[in-house]
Amino acid sequence: MGFRRMGLKEERPKSGTDPERPRRPGRRKPRGTLFYSLVSASTVALLFLCWHLASLWRLVNPAFLPSPGEVWDAFAELLRYDYKGVSLERHILTSLKRLFLALGASLCVAVPLGLAAGTSRLVRAVIDPVIEFYRPLPPLAYYTLLVLFMGIGDESKVTLLFLSAFAPLLIGITFAVQRIPEDRLRAARSLGAKGPRLLWNVVLPSCLPDILTCFRTSTGLAYATLVAAEMVAAVSGLGWLVLDASKFLRNDIVFAGIIILGVIAILMDVVLRRLTRWVSPWLEREAP
Numbered sequence: 001m002g003f004r005r006m007g008l009k010e011e012r013p014k015s016g017t018d019p020e021r022p023r024r025p026g027r028r029k030p031r032g033t034l035f036y037s038l039v040s041a042s043t044v045a046l047l048f049l050c051w052h053l054a055s056l057w058r059l060v061n062p063a064f065l066p067s068p069g070e071v072w073d074a075f076a077e078l079l080r081y082d083y084k085g086v087s088l089e090r091h092i093l094t095s096l097k098r099l100f101l102a103l104g105a106s107l108c109v110a111v112p113l114g115l116a117a118g119t120s121r122l123v124r125a126v127i128d129p130v131i132e133f134y135r136p137l138p139p140l141a142y143y144t145l146l147v148l149f150m151g152i153g154d155e156s157k158v159t160l161l162f163l164s165a166f167a168p169l170l171i172g173i174t175f176a177v178q179r180i181p182e183d184r185l186r187a188a189r190s191l192g193a194k195g196p197r198l199l200w201n202v203v204l205p206s207c208l209p210d211i212l213t214c215f216r217t218s219t220g221l222a223y224a225t226l227v228a229a230e231m232v233a234a235v236s237g238l239g240w241l242v243l244d245a246s247k248f249l250r251n252d253i254v255f256a257g258i259i260i261l262g263v264i265a266i267l268m269d270v271v272l273r274r275l276t277r278w279v280s281p282w283l284e285r286e287a288p
Contacts, residue, residue, distance in 0.1 A: 048068060051065075051067075051068055052067065052068050055067035055068070063249065063251065064251060065251075066251050066252040066255060070252045071252050071255045071256050071259070072256075073252070074250070074252035074253045074255070074256045075256040075259075075260075077253075078253065078256060083241060083244075083245075083253070084244065086236055088260075090236065091236060091237055091238050091240075091241050092238060092260070092264070094236045094237045095226060095230065095237040095238045095239065096264075097154075098154055098157050098158050098161060098226060098229075098230075098237070099161060099222060099223060099226050101154075101158050101161075102158045102159075102160075102161030102162040102164075102165060102222055103161075103165055103215075103218070103219060103222060105158075105162050106162050106165040106166040106169055106218065106222075107169070107215065109166065110166055110169040110170040110173060111173060111204075111211065113127065113170060114169070114170050114171075114172075114173025114174045114176075114177065115173065115177055115199055115203060115204065115207070117170070117173075117174045117177075118173065118174045118175070118176070118177020118178050118203075118207075119177060119199070119203070124174065127170075131167050131170060131171065134163065134167065135167040135168075135171075139160055139163065139164045139225045139228065139229070140228055140229075140232070142160075142163075143156070143160050143229060143232060146159055146160055147232075147233055152233035152234070156229075156233075157226075157229045157230070157234070160225060160229050161222045161225055161226055161229065164218075164221050164222050164225040165218035165219070165221060165222040166218075168214060168217055168218050168221060169211075169214050169215060169217075169218040171214075172210060172211070172213070172214030172217070173207060173210070173211055173214060175210075176206075176207040176210035176211065176214070177203060177207055179210075180202075180203060180206045180207070184202065184206065185198070185202065185203075188201070188202040208279055208280070209276065209279055209280035212272065212275060212276040212279060212280075213276060215272065216269065216272045216273070216276070219268060219269075219272065220265070220269070223265055223268070226239060227239035227242070227261065230243075231243040238257055238260060238261055239261075241253070241257050242254050242257040242258060242261075245257065
């Protein structure tokens with residue numbers, strides 16, 4: 001070629017490389033689950049260390065910030081003795097019973113109604129005004145009305161939790177049904193699936209991952225409402241225990257109750273996340 005006539009040496013690309021495309025940097029090896037678990041554990045340990053140092057150096061008044069040791073002693077006291085005649089296990093079971101009754105009722109009502117609303121514009125037109133009216137309202141705003149009609153027993157509290165979990169769950173299921181590809185529905189209809197068979201065999205399995213994801217959100221909202229509901233017109237439950245202890249400046253018991261509430265919430269969320277991954281492992285992939 002012309003390079004050889006001019007006495008120049010032609011440069012050839014090395015084997016395995018493209019002269020017009022820069023070499024891509026090597027991908028990092030993805031870190032395992034153990035690494036991220038250690039990072040989370042380190043974060044929790046750092047928070048407890050800061051808490052311990054703040055109480056040790058009295059950066060905050062000890063009456064307002066008890067030390068971790070004092071909170072642990074208060075937790076042991078709750079386990080060993082009853083609080084106002086009710087054991088700690090009874091307080092926990094009472095709160096969980098109210099929560100699970102409300103979540104079970106919301107799931108049983110929201111799933112069929114959401115499937116119907118997602119497939120029928122007439123059903124959406126009927127339920128939309130009611131849902132959109134009470135959904136933005138704070139749950140405690142209409143809790144007084146529930147207490148007036150149902151009393152201070154568990155009926156008013158379970159109803160309040162049901163209403164707080166029902167609206168977001170119903171809306172999520174409705175949109176999940178509307179997101180199903182039309183080609184999938186047409187293919188199912190061409191194979192003879194109609195009516196209840198179409199809903200049960202095609203629509204529900206397609207929406208199940210979204211249903212579980214919305215159920216996680218509804219569980220968090222209902223759990224936050226549970227604590228507020230037990231602080232009003234209640235004589236048992238973890239929320240009532242925290243409020244009653246604060247009246248007597250037992251901040252060690254208040255901190256112990258708050259930590260118990262947080263641990264229970266984490267455990268419930270872990271169970272729901274694992275259930276969601278088991279049903280649809282493609283939704284929650286761990287980042288590299």
